[in-house]
Amino acid sequence: MIPPLADLLDSARVVALPMHTRFRGVDTREALLFEGPQGWAEFSPFVEYDDAEAATWLTAAIDFAWHVQPAAVRDSIRVNATVPAVGAGTVPDVLARFAGCRTAKVKVAEPGQSLADDVARVRAAREFMGPEGRIRVDANGLWNVDEAEHAVHALAEFDLEYVEQPCATVPELAELRTRVKYMGIPVAADESVRKSSDPLAVARAKAADLLIVKAQPLGGVTHALQIVTAAGLPVVVSSALDTAIGLSQGAALAAALPALDYDCGLGTASLFLDDVADRRPADGAIPAERAVVDPAALTRLAATPERRDWWLDRLRRCYEVLEARR
Structure with a gap:
């Protein structure tokens, strides 16, 4: 109803x-x-x-x-920093806004930019995060398989945690995963889950090592949990550039998961100059409790x-x- x-x-x-x-x-x-x-x-x-x-x-x-909402099994969610497709010299300023985050997700494959730009940006993130930091990259499906394979090789020196949606289609993801498996760099699926009429297709095709799940595009916390259970793969809960209210829905999803092995993409409040409530990371985490709007x-x-x-x-x-x- x-x-x-x-x-x-x-x-x-x-x-x-x-x-x-x-x-x-x-x-x-x-x-x-x-x-x-x-x-x-x-x-x-x-x-x-x-x-x-x-x-x-x-x-x-x-x-x-x-x-x-489903019952929470944790009251705090560790989150990653997010680096837009900025110049390498701007990366430290961006990451400084994500207090205590040990993981950085770096946007790559930006239209109008080159792989050299991506390499410079990821290198700057690695230098800021140090050898113990975690670096993941997100291409939003903008590479073909050959481009993605070449990019993974070029970025491998930065010890990638995973590469997110390197290609647009499930068959392309499956092929790339086969090509780079020997490198030990996992492939994550985002758009192939949240924008698909069949969000489980990527899991059935063994086209990804983990899934990116988002509460809003998947119809809410309960439905997202059902997809996670059916897929049987590790997940990262992420945002869709939400306000603090949407981030708290994402946090409710992350809090309800039986296992949460990766830092979540729910720290994006730090990308905003202002928000309807404060959900910026503190000590690398955000609370699972519901956000309250500031009138x-x-x-x-x-x-x-x-x-x-x-x-x-x-x-x-x-x-x-x-x-x-x-």
């Missing part, structure tokens, strides 16, 4: 969070927040997603606001009337999609 649309609209607030550095093509992250019996939830599918895909994110938001921040970060109306219209359309699916 889903609540009446009026209940969502009654508390809906649209915010625009400014970022330190452009990330994923975004300078300001917009999100629609609403409050239910369990607290605040976030609806923030990226603007280019169609209503069918975005409706799954609305399912997750409704679930988090209206339903009791003053809702006013301070309110989106323009035009953008507010755009998000409210999107909410109405996605609600119609959910009604049609019932």
